[in-house]
Amino acid sequence: xxxxxxxxxxxxxxxxxxxxxxxxxxxxxxxxxxxxxxxxxxxxxxxxxxxxxxxxxxxxxxxxxxxxxxxxxxxxxxxxxxxxxxxxxxxxxxxxxxxxxxxxxxxxxxxxxxxxxxxxxxxxxxxxxxxxxxxxxxxxxxxxxxxxxxxxxxxxxxxxxxxxxxxxxxxxxxxxxxxxxxxxxxxxxxxxxxxxxxxxxx
Amino acid sequence: xxxxxxxxxxxxxxxxxxxxxxxxxxxxxxxxxxxxxxxxxxxxxxxxxxxxxxxxxxxxxxxxxxxxxxxxxxxxxxxxxxxxxxxxxxxxxxxxxxxxxxxxxxxxxxxxxxxxxxxxxxxxxxxxxxxxxxxxxxxxxxxxxxxxxxxxxxxxxxxxxxxxxxxxxxxxxxxxxxxxxxxxxxxxxxxxxxxxxxx
Ligand SMILES: [Zn+2]
Numbered sequence: 001x002x003x004x005x006x007x008x009x010x011x012x013x014x015x016x017x018x019x020x021x022x023x024x025x026x027x028x029x030x031x032x033x034x035x036x037x038x039x040x041x042x043x044x045x046x047x048x049x050x051x052x053x054x055x056x057x058x059x060x061x062x063x064x065x066x067x068x069x070x071x072x073x074x075x076x077x078x079x080x081x082x083x084x085x086x087x088x089x090x091x092x093x094x095x096x097x098x099x100x101x102x103x104x105x106x107x108x109x110x111x112x113x114x115x116x117x118x119x120x121x122x123x124x125x126x127x128x129x130x131x132x133x134x135x136x137x138x139x140x141x142x143x144x145x146x147x148x149x150x151x152x153x154x155x156x157x158x159x160x161x162x163x164x165x166x167x168x169x170x171x172x173x174x175x176x177x178x179x180x181x182x183x184x185x186x187x188x189x190x191x192x193x194x195x196x197x198x199x200x201x202x
Numbered sequence: 203x204x205x206x207x208x209x210x211x212x213x214x215x216x217x218x219x220x221x222x223x224x225x226x227x228x229x230x231x232x233x234x235x236x237x238x239x240x241x242x243x244x245x246x247x248x249x250x251x252x253x254x255x256x257x258x259x260x261x262x263x264x265x266x267x268x269x270x271x272x273x274x275x276x277x278x279x280x281x282x283x284x285x286x287x288x289x290x291x292x293x294x295x296x297x298x299x300x301x302x303x304x305x306x307x308x309x310x311x312x313x314x315x316x317x318x319x320x321x322x323x324x325x326x327x328x329x330x331x332x333x334x335x336x337x338x339x340x341x342x343x344x345x346x347x348x349x350x351x352x353x354x355x356x357x358x359x360x361x362x363x364x365x366x367x368x369x370x371x372x373x374x375x376x377x378x379x380x381x382x383x384x385x386x387x388x389x390x391x392x393x394x395x396x397x398x399x400x401x
Contacts, residue, residue: 009382016385018363046396047388054338055358060242064256068238069231072263138227
């Protein structure tokens with residue numbers, strides 16, 4: 001039996017619901033009398049159903065999602081540090097070549113002092129080369145803000161899972177998470193107290 | 203703060219960008235909130251590795267933040283964001299070799315999916331379902347990076363073909379060609395499997 005001369009592209013577009021109404025109606029008519037295209041559409045539909053289902057199984061983990069903003073600000077702060085660092089390196093290279101002939105410790109001390117002065121000088125007087133970067137301070141403030149939100153959210157969630165759902169495993173993981181974010185603050189003690197209570201069955 | 207949150211939702215993306223450009227930091231936070239799940243899941247489908255998808259998502263917003271001051275509203279903000287993500291995903295596949303590391307797949311499935319969620323579910327059936335999903339996702343990985351990007355953006359991110367074309371710097375006709383090749387290739391790969399009841 002001769003194959004239909006219509007392109008498979010149309011069958012794919014039809015199965016993918018990508019045809020415009022002006023294209024769709026004549027194709028539907030064509031399908032009524034064309035087993036080739038009907039078979040092709042059926043087959044492409046199966047492909048798409050299978051891939052849709054397989055893709056839907058990939059779910060974004062809620063916990064990883066919570067940290068995105070904070071990590072973006074961390075990345076921005078790190079990049080800012082990096083620009084400072086690369087300027088340090090640039091200075092080191094320049095001054096290193098000037099002082100290569102000197103081998104005494106005194107000379108290198110002077111070199112380091114000069115570099116430091118040059119760096120501070122550059123920092124104070126040269127215009128910021130990358131104006132787009134946030135200054136480290138505002139990024140750090142952002143990180144702190146998100147951290148506090150995380151502590152609060154995880155503590156709230158821990159209470160909810162403990163009292164409303166009585167889910168010990170989830171409560172514990174929330175508290176551990178809170179503790180992670182709270183590192184270096186008094187909130188770690190709060191988390192520890194709750195963890196202890198949880199373990200002693202209160 | 204609460205009112206500001208409600209207000210933000212009523213403002214379109216491009217307005218938020220304008221606000222950010224005039225110095226309102228919170229506008230960027232709102233943009234991240236709107237798009238982080240979408241970009242993360244797009245990247246997850248593309249690189250199929252949770253850690254890498256997370257890292258690249260962070261990289262997308264990092265790059266967006268640094269470029270946003272000079273951004274011109276020629277296209278939609280979301281298209282631009284997908285463009286950054288697509289470029290990073292294509293780079294990722296280039297450096298990692300063409301296909302993701304399959305061996306990691308088991309680690310990638312969140313624990314919730316591996317644990318029987320109710321007492322009536324049949325563990326054997328669950329394992330079979332997982333295996334089936336894995337085989338199909340591996341077939342999608344066989345597509346070229348561009349075929350894959352076109353397929354993902356149009357099928358799973360809800361982008362119009364015109365927007366896919368903008369995102370990937372292609373003519374709309376080229377997008378169609380890639381899309382047709384992608385579906386055709388998937389048919390070639392999957393058909394023998396479903397005909398033999400393997401998936
Ligand atoms: Zn036909």
